[in-house]
Amino acid sequence: xxxxxxxxxxxxxxxxxxxxxxxxxxxxxxxxxxxxxxxxxxxxxxxxxxxxxxxxxxxxxxxxxxxxxxxxxxxxxxxxxxxxxxxxxxxxxxxxxxxxxxxxxxxxxxxxxxxxxxxxxxxxxxxxxxxxxxxxxxxxxxxx
Amino acid sequence: xxxxxxxxxxxxxxxxxxxxxxxxxxxxxxxxxxxxxxxxxxxxxxxxxxxxxxxxxxxxxxxxxxxxxxxxxxxxxxxxxxxxxxxxxxxxxxxxxxxxxxxxxxxxxxxxxxxxxxxxxxxxxxxxxxxxxxxxxxxxxxxx
Numbered sequence: 305x306x307x308x309x310x311x312x313x314x315x316x317x318x319x320x321x322x323x324x325x326x327x328x329x330x331x332x333x334x335x336x337x338x339x340x341x342x343x344x345x346x347x348x349x350x351x352x353x354x355x356x357x358x359x360x361x362x363x364x365x366x367x368x369x370x371x372x373x374x375x376x377x378x379x380x381x382x383x384x385x386x387x388x389x390x391x392x393x394x395x396x397x398x399x400x401x402x403x404x405x406x407x408x409x410x411x412x413x414x415x416x417x418x419x420x421x422x423x424x425x426x427x428x429x430x431x432x433x434x435x436x437x438x439x440x441x442x443x444x445x446x447x448x
Numbered sequence: 449x450x451x452x453x454x455x456x457x458x459x460x461x462x463x464x465x466x467x468x469x470x471x472x473x474x475x476x477x478x479x480x481x482x483x484x485x486x487x488x489x490x491x492x493x494x495x496x497x498x499x500x501x502x503x504x505x506x507x508x509x510x511x512x513x514x515x516x517x518x519x520x521x522x523x524x525x526x527x528x529x530x531x532x533x534x535x536x537x538x539x540x541x542x543x544x545x546x547x548x549x550x551x552x553x554x555x556x557x558x559x560x561x562x563x564x565x566x567x568x569x570x571x572x573x574x575x576x577x578x579x580x581x582x583x584x585x586x587x588x589x590x591x592x
Contacts, residue, residue, distance in 0.1 A: 305473040305474045305475060305522060305533055305536070306474075306524075306582055307475055307486065307487060307488045307489060307582070308488055308489040308522065308523075308578075308582035308583070309456065309488050309489065309491070309493065309520055309521070309522060310521045310522055310523035310571070310576070310578070310584045311520070311521035311523070311569075311584070312453065312456065312518065312519075312520055312521075313518065313519045313520075313521065314517070314518055315517035315518065315519075329449040330449045330450075331449060331451055334586065334588075334589050334590065335589075336589050341586045341589070342451065342586075343451060343585065343586045344451045344452055344453050345451060345452040345453065345489075345490050345491070345583075346489050346490055346579075346581070346582070346583025346584060346585075347453070347489070347491075347583070347584055348576075348584060348586045349453065354517050357517070357519055358515050358517075360519075360546070360559075360569075361515070361519050361545055361546065361559045361561075361567040361569070362545030362546035362559055363515045363545050363561065363565075363567060364515070365515045365517070366515070371502050371505065371507045371508070371509045371510070371516075372515075372516025372517040372518055373458065373459035373498050373501070373502075373509070373516040373564065373565075373566070374456065374457065374458055374459065374516055374518045374566065375455075375456075375457045375459075375501055375504075375505055376453055376455070376456055376457075377453070377454045377455035377456075377457065378449060378452065378453060378454055379452075379454035379455070380450075389449055392449070401505055401506030401507050402504070402505065402506035415504075415505045415506055417505075417507065420517065421507075421517070422517070422518065423505040423507060425455075425504075425505070427454070432454075432492075434452075434454070435490075437490070438450055438451070438452035438490070439452070439489070439490025439491070440454045440455070440490060440491055440492060441487065441490075442478065442485045442486075442487045442492045444478075445478050445479075445480050445485075446478070
């Protein structure tokens with residue numbers, strides 16, 4: 305398994321609402337049949353009906369709302385950008401579950417949930433610099 | 449919000465078991481405090497205790513196992529690679545919930561769950577070519 309992730313598909317209950325939310329954050333989606341695709345760096349974020357996603361994965365979905373055990377993170381280049389994005393997400397209908405604050409690792413971050421409860425951390429982490437193209441490189445922790 | 453995802457954190461119940469599973473698939477992790485970081489393309493996949501992840505996100509986790517409403521996908525360059533990776537995942541302790549088969553979009557794909565129930569689709573999709581660096585570009589569907 306080469307080191308890559310190609311798509312992240314979020315199960316949603318209302319495709320139009322979910323699309324509007326992510327477009328309010330500034331991303332541009334494409335409708336493809338009953339899904340919406342967003343190009344995010346070198347991968348795709350996809351929105352799709354949660355019931356169909358569960359069926360497609362061959363799993364039973366016993367819990368149609370709430371925390372799914374996964375958090376996505378969007379890192380930014382400054383603490384001010386964290387505040388701006390958390391405020392934008394809240395205006396767009398997201399729920400701030402952890403207001404932005406200084407973190408134990410010397411960064412600054414907060415968390416919001418999208419309209420379907422998917423968790424996003426917005427973080428400025430000086431130890432994880434972003435490249436010009438937005439990609440993140442995990443530091444070599446052993447040699448620090 | 450610029451178009452990128454920086455980290456994907458999977459909540460797990462047994463960090464050692466989860467790390468062993470992903471290392472059996474061929475990824476190399478780094479232990480960082482109570483987490484494990486994998487560099488996957490331009491982002492990081494992180495394993496962390498699910499209870500702590502929920503707490504960190506400021507959410508209550510009412511459902512400690514099962515489908516979380518998100519599916520990750522790992523695209524490969526041939527149908528044979530799909531079969532190989534699904535078999536490797538099964539040997540490593542994953543659960544195949546959708547055996548590899550031809551898909552409606554003319555590809556070939558299957559789905560496995562990791563030991564904590566996180567869903568991974570392994571897909572060969574001729575319409576979504578992978579670049580040499582493994583990155584995926586969403587086609588311009590409007591002009592096809």
